[in-house]
Structure formats: C-alpha cells, structure tokens
Amino acid sequence: MRVRRLRKNVAQLEVTAFINVIVVLVPFLLSTAVFTRLSVLELTLPAPSSGVEQLKVDDLKLEVVIRPDALDVGDRIGGLIQRIPMASAGHHDLAALSLLMQQVKLKFPETTTATVLAQPDTPYELLVQVMDTMREAPAAPTVQAHATAPAAMLFPDISIGDAPISVARK
Numbered sequence: 001m002r003v004r005r006l007r008k009n010v011a012q013l014e015v016t017a018f019i020n021v022i023v024v025l026v027p028f029l030l031s032t033a034v035f036t037r038l039s040v041l042e043l044t045l046p047a048p049s050s051g052v053e054q055l056k057v058d059d060l061k062l063e064v065v066i067r068p069d070a071l072d073v074g075d076r077i078g079g080l081i082q083r084i085p086m087a088s089a090g091h092h093d094l095a096a097l098s099l100l101m102q103q104v105k106l107k108f109p110e111t112t113t114a115t116v117l118a119q120p121d122t123p124y125e126l127l128v129q130v131m132d133t134m135r136e137a138p139a140a141p142t143v144q145a146h147a148t149a150p151a152a153m154l155f156p157d158i159s160i161g162d163a164p165i166s167v168a169r170k
Contacts, residue, residue, distance in 0.1 A: 062114040114155035117163035
C-alpha cells in the first residue's frame with residue numbers, strides 16, 4: 001500500500017517589518033541619548049595611623065573642614081589656622097580660602113598634601129569647589145592682551161574624609 005505524504009512548503013521568516021522598526025528605532029535612540037562629560041579626580045584616602053605620628057616643627061598637615069557656616073583651615077598638629085566665615089551672599093568664601101592657601105604655600109613650599117573633611121550633608125559641588133580651590137591658584141592676568149599666566153599648583157595631593165562633629169555654638 002502506498003503511503004501518501006503531504007508536501008509542506010518550507011516556512012520563510014519575514015524580517016522586513018523588524019528591520020523597519022530597527023531602522024526607525026536606532027536613530028531615535030541615538031538622537032535622544034544623553035552624552036555626559038565625565039571627569040575624574042584622583043583622591044587618596046588617609047592612611048590608617050599606626051602609632052604616634054612623628055612630630056616635626058616644619059611639617060604641615062593641612063586640613064580644611066567644611067562646616068555649614070564656615071570653612072575651618074587648620075594644621076592637624078598645630079591647630080586652627082583661620083576660620084573663614086560665610087560670605088555675605090550666603091555662600092562659602094572660596095576667594096578667601098584661595099588667598100589663605102597661597103599664603104600657606106609660601107610658608108611651606110615643599111608641602112603638596114592636604115585633607116578636606118566634610119560632613120555627610122555637604123553638597124558635592126561645594127566639596128569639588130573647595131578641592132579645586134586648594135589644588136591650584138587662579139590664573140593671573142598678564143600684561144599681554146587676552147593672556148593669562150598658568151595656574152600655580154598649591155596642594156595637588158588631596159585626601160578626603162569625614163569631618164568631626166562640631167559642638168553647637170551659642
């Protein structure tokens with residue numbers, strides 16, 4: 001007896017509709033993508049102190065503590081150098097910090113390290129602005145028209161940490 005088999009046509013995959021969707025979707029996604037400029041700051045965390053630090057007379061352990069109402073600039077060994085209160089506009093006085101950093105750099109030209117201590121609620125933008133102010137002095141205008149002198153490096157090796165909790169002042 002003869003067995004009768006049905007001939008089945010091979011199914012073909014129809015991809016033109018999918019290709020049309022991709023052709024429309026790819027330019028749309030590329031045009032709406034947000035490309036951000038990413039900059040990286042190299043930071044070093046303070047090393048855990050093992051034992052008593054060696055005290056040197058001419059050694060500077062510069063610290064800037066960012067408080068909600070002021071910037072406390074001090075030496076870890078010698079104590080507070082200067083407290084820079086808020087500017088009249090309600091912002092931290094970064095210009096005064098820059099001048100103080102330049103004066104400190106004149107006294108300690110070999111020192112390149114500094115520490116920024118911030119409280120947990122410190123805005124990120126303020127932290128970066130303080131670090132940039134400590135890292136280099138602003139470029140000074142020169143005699144030539146539309147020219148500025150290169151910025152002077154102050155304390156390029158910056159470590160960050162948590163600020164000690166301040167006692168409420170009355």
